[in-house]
Amino acid sequence: MDPQANGDDSRKRKTHKKSRKGCGNCKLRRVKCDESKPQCSKCLSYGVTCNYDTEGNGEDLHLPGEGAFTLLRPPIATAPTPRWELPKDSLSPEGYDFGADTILDETRELHDSDEPYVITKEDVELLAFFTDRTVYSIGTAQMVHLYRYHVSNMVKLPHTSYLFHIVLTLVLMHKRHVFAPNPWTTQPSEKESYHWYHGTALFSAVLRSPIPEEQRDPLWSAAALLGCLTIASISATRPEEAWPLKPPSQEDLDWLRMSDGKKEVWRIVDPLRENSVWREALDYNAHRDPEPYKHRVPELDLLYPWLTKIYDFDPNSSETSKDPYHTAASILTRLMELDCNHSTIMYFLSFIGHMQPAYKELLHQKDPKALLLLSWWYGKMCQYNVWWQSRRMVLEGQAICLYLERECGDEDIVRLLAYPKMMTGLIKA
Template sequence: MGTILPTTRSTLPLDRVITNHLPPSETDANRKLKVHRKSRRGCGNCKLRRVKCDESKPRCKKCTTFGVFCNYDGQYSDLQLSVSGAANIETLQILPHSLKQTIPSPVAPLSRIRSTGSLESRKAIYDFREQDLELLNKFQTRTVYTITTEKNLQFYQKETIKLAYSHPFLMHAILSLTLMHDRYLSAAPNAKLSTTEAFHWYQGIAMFNSKLKGTIDSSEGDAVYATAACLGVIAFFYIEAKTPEEAWPLKPPSSLDLNWLSLSEGKKEVAKVSGLGGGKSFFPTLLPFENMKPNPSSPIVPGLEALPFEFVQLCGFDASSTDYNNPYYAVALSLAKVLNSDCMLTTILGFLCFTMRMLPEYKQLLKRKDPCALLLLAYWFAKMCQHPHWWIIGRAAMEGQAICIYLQRYHGAETDILKLLQFPRMMCSTVV
C-alpha cells in the first residue's frame, strides 16, 4: 500500500510556496487576474462548431476562414458554403488533401443544390453541409476503389468530383453511393435504407431523368455517364428481400424486377445520347468493356470447355455458336473465362463485362425465367459469392439462392438442371 504524503507547503508547487510567504499587498500586486467577457451573441455557425466567435459583422473571421456564410440573422442555414471570392480560396485550406487537388481553383463549391421532384413545379433547396465534404473525401479515398479499375481510377477520383460540383444530379448520386458504402461497413450493414440515403438517391434519379429528357450538351457527357454508373451500382446493391422467398424470381412479379439489368442497358443508351466517343470524353479509353463487339466468325474459344458439359447440351452450343445465333453464347463465354479463376479482380471484371455485354435476347429470356438463362446467372452469382464484393454480394447471394429454389421447384425433374444446380446452391447458401 502506497504512502499518502501530508499536504504541506513543502509538497506544493514552488510558485505557490513563494506566493504564500509574500505580504498581502505584494501578493495582490503580482496577481493580475484576466477578466474574460462571456458573450452569447456569436453567430450560429461558431456555436455549432464550438469555437469562439469574434462577433464581427456581417461576417465573423471564423466563418470567413472556414468558407461559410455567417448566420446572425437566420438568412443562411447552418454551415452554408460561401461562393464569393476570397472565401472560396480560404475554403481550400480546410478541405482534405485529396479534395484540394480536385476542386477547381478558385473553388466554387455548391452552396445549394436545387433539386427537382416528380413534378416540375415542385422544387426544393438542398443546403450543402460540412458532412457532405466528409462524404466526398470518403468517396475519393475509399469508395471509388470499389467501383472501378486502376485504369479508370484517375477519372473517378479526380474528374468526377469536379463534375459533381457543376452537375447536382451527379453530386446526389455520389453522396448516396458513399452513404450506402458507409452503412455496409458499419456495425449494422443490413440496416434499412436511411432517410439521407433515400433522399440523395431519389434526388439524383429525379434530376438525372430530367436531364435525359432535355438536351445534353457535349460537355456534359462525362457527368451524365458517371451518374449512370453510380446509379447502376446503387441499384445492384439495394435489395429489399430479407429471404430468398422474397427475392426474384420467387417473389410476385413487379415492375422493379431486374431493374439493375435495365440500368446496365441504359448506360449504353446514355453513352449514345451524351456524345461519348467524340474524342473529348474521358470514357472511350477508360471503359474497355463498352468497346467489345461480338465476332460472328470466331469459333468457340478453348476456355468454353471450362463449363460443365450439361451447359453445352442445355444451351445448344456447338462450333458454329456466336452471339448472333445463340442468345446464351456471350454470357457463357464470359463465364467460362473466370469459372476456374481464383483471382478476385478477374472475377469482378468478368462480371462487369457480363452485365455490359448481355444481349436483349438474353435479357428477355431472363424475364421469362428461362431455365438456361437462370442457370447462367446463378453461376455468375455463385462466382461473386466466392469473391464477395460489397455492392454485389447481397443481391448475388439472395437472388442466387432464389434461382436455385425456383429451378428445383419447377424444373426438378430435369436431371441436367439438378446436376448444374449443385455449384450455385453451395456457393450462394454459404454467404451469411
Template sequence: MPRFIAPDADRKPRKRRAHTKSRKGCGNCKLRQIKCDERKPTCKNCHRFGVLCNYGQQAIPGEGILQVAMNGPYQIGILPSPSAKTAVLGALNAALRREPFLDSQNPVLQLTNRDLDILTRFQFRTTPTLATTGSQDLYQREAIRLACLHPFLMHVALGITLAHDRHLESSPPVPPSTAELHHLYRGTAMFNKTLQGPLTSSERDAVWASGSLLTASALAQIDAKVPEQAWPLVKPTENDLTWIMVFDAKRELWRIANPSREDSCLRAFAEEGYFSLHAPGYPKPTLTELPEDVIQLLGLDGSDTNSDNPYRVPATTLDNILAMESSQSTVLCYLSFLCLMPHDFRSLLQQKDPYALILMAYWYAHFSQSRAWHIWRRCILECQAVCIYLGRHHGDILGIEKILEFSRRLCEVGTV
C-alpha cells in the first residue's frame, strides 16, 4: 500500500531549538572540533581523552597537537580512534623534543604508529613481568609516564619490549632485530650522557627505571642454544659472567638515583627491591634450607658466625631464597643473590671453583621455576652446563651425585 503523504499546507512547521554558540570551550576541544561542556578545571572530553585541559589558550602554537596529561587517567593502548592515535603521537613527540641532551649524535626521537603499538605492549605486557605482584600496578603506570618524559628511557622501553617479543615468538629466540639493537644502543648512550650532569627528581627516577630495564636485557642475552655452548663448559672469555657484573653498576645507580627517597614516584617499588629488602629475615641465624651435606662441604656449621668463609654470604642469601616459592612475587628476592654477591665469591665463580658452582646451580634451578622470560633460558642452560661440568671434572667430590640431584631434577635436559 502506498504511503500517505500530507499536503504541504497540512504539515506543522518544524521548530528549531534555540541555542547560543559558545566560544568559551577549551583549546583541545576546539582543535578536535567537538562540543566542549566547559567544565573546569577539566572538561569531560579532555578528562576522558587523557589530555591537559587548556582554557584560555589554544594548543601549542603551530604544532597542532594535544598535550598528554601525564598524571591523568590516560593510558597508552586505550585509543578511541585513529585520529586520537595521531593526536597522542603528536603529544608524545612534543614532550620528547624538550629533552635537553639532544645533539647531532642524539637527534630527536620521532615515534611512529608502530612505536605506539610497542609501547602498548610495554605497558600492559612487559612491565608487569619485571616487577613483583605487589608493585606491578605502580611500575606499569610510572614506567610509561617517565618514558614519555625522557627519550633515553623511551628508547630502552622500546628495546626491551622488542626483546620480549623475540622470547615469546620463537624458541630458542631469534637474534635481536636492527630496531631492538638501535633502541638499546641509543637509549644506553643517552642514559650515560644523562648521568654526567646534575639530575632532577624525574630524571633520577627515569635513570633507575632505565637501569632496571637494561639489567633485564643483560640477563636475557644468552647466545647458547644447548648446554655445551653455555658457561662454564665453553672456552673462557673476558665476557664470562658480565651479566652478573651488571649488578655492580646497579648498586651505583641506587646510590645516584636513590629511588627510596621521599619524592620518588618509584619509592614503593624500591622499598621491596633487592637492595633494601635483601631477603625476608636476612641475615638468618641458621641455615635451614640447604642440604646438610652441602653445608658441611662448604665448611659452614649452619650458623652465621664464620665471617671469613667466602661461601657464607651467598649461602645465607640462597638459604633464604630456597625457603620461598619461586614466583612473580619473589623475583626481586631471587635477584638479591646476585646483588649481594661478594667480589671474592664472584672470583671463585670465574675460576670455576666447584663449591661456588654448586651454590650457583641451586640458585639457577630454583629460580628457573618462576619461568621469568628474561632469565629462564639462562637458568636452564647454565644450570645444565654447571651440572655437566661438575660431573666431568669434580666427580671425586664426596656425595656430588646426591648434591646435584636437586638441580638436575629441576633443570632436566630437554626443557629448553
C-alpha cells in the first residue's frame, strides 16, 4: 500500500469531518466538533477554552489563560518591572554540552494525531536556552541543578513527550520576556500555543492511565512548570480588565485551579518518595533553617492588630474548621517577616498550596476579607520581580485594591490597602 496514498486519504477524511458551525478551536485543529454550547466535548476533554466567536482563520488555540502578555500601557502607574537579567555567576560551564543535539530529528508524540512531531534545530536551541537561562528564573535557587540536569535529561526521553512540549512552551514564553522591548505587549506565538496545547493534553492523558515508575519524576516536573505557565498567563491589559474588576468568566482564578491539580499530581507521583530526584529539594523540614531569612518589618506590626480586629485572629489557635480565614491569615503573618526572593519563593507559594476550600470559595464570591488577605500576599510577591509572576501580581493586586475601594464599605479594610497599593505601584512609596 502506498504511504503517500494513505497520507492523502487521511487528509481527505479530516476535511470531511470539518464542522461548519463548530467552535474556533476545532476548526483550527480540523477535527469534528459536536457543537455543544457553551463547551464542546472536544475542548472540554482537552482542557482548552471553547470559543464560538472565531471562524478559525489562523487564530491561536484558546487555551486556559490564553491572551496573556497583550498589555497596553496602563493608565495607572505600575510597580517597576525591569527586565530579568541572568546572574553573572550562573552561566553554564564553558564548553559544557548538555547533549540536546543528540535528539535532533527524533520524533515526539502529538495529541490526537497519527503524525509525530520531528525535533528541529530550533527546538534543540530552545532546550539549550532552558538549561542556560530559564532554569535560573523558576523554582528556587536550590532547585536550579534539578532543572539543569535532571529535567533537561528527562526531556530527552522518548516517553516524556508532554514534558518536551511543556518545556518548549515555557522557553518560548520566557524568551518573549527577555528579548521583547516591552514584554507586557507581546502575544503568544502560534508555536507557543501549539506546544502548550499538545503538552497539556498529553500530560492529562498520562495522568488518566496507570503511572509507571519512570513517569513519576517527569510528571511532577511537568506539573511544576505548568504552575509557572498558568501564573504567567493573564489576559488583562490594565487593572480594570483584571479579576476581580473584570466581568466574570470561566477563566477567573485559573491559577488556583492549577494549584488544586498540582496537589492531585503530588498525591499520585509522591515526589518525596525515597528514589525521587525531587525529594531533597522539596523536603523542607529536612534541611531548612529554624528561622530562614527572618527579620522584623514594620508592616507586620501594622497588620497584626487589624487581623485581630477584622478576623478575630488568634495565632495560637489551630482551629480552622469554623474559620475560613485562619490558615491564610496565619501563613501571611509568617510570610510578612521574610523577603520574597529566589531562595524563599516556595515559602510564599505555600500560601496557595495551603488555601482551604472555604477560603477559595470566598475569593470566588469576592468576599472583602478574603480579598484583603490576598492583596497583601500579592504585595509581598511583588518584592520578587521575576517574569512568570510579576504581571499577575501587579495587575490583579491593583484590581483587588480598586475593587475594595469602590465596593467595600468597611473603613478598616480600606485602610489596610495602603501596603498592597504601594507594593503594586498604585501609589508611590
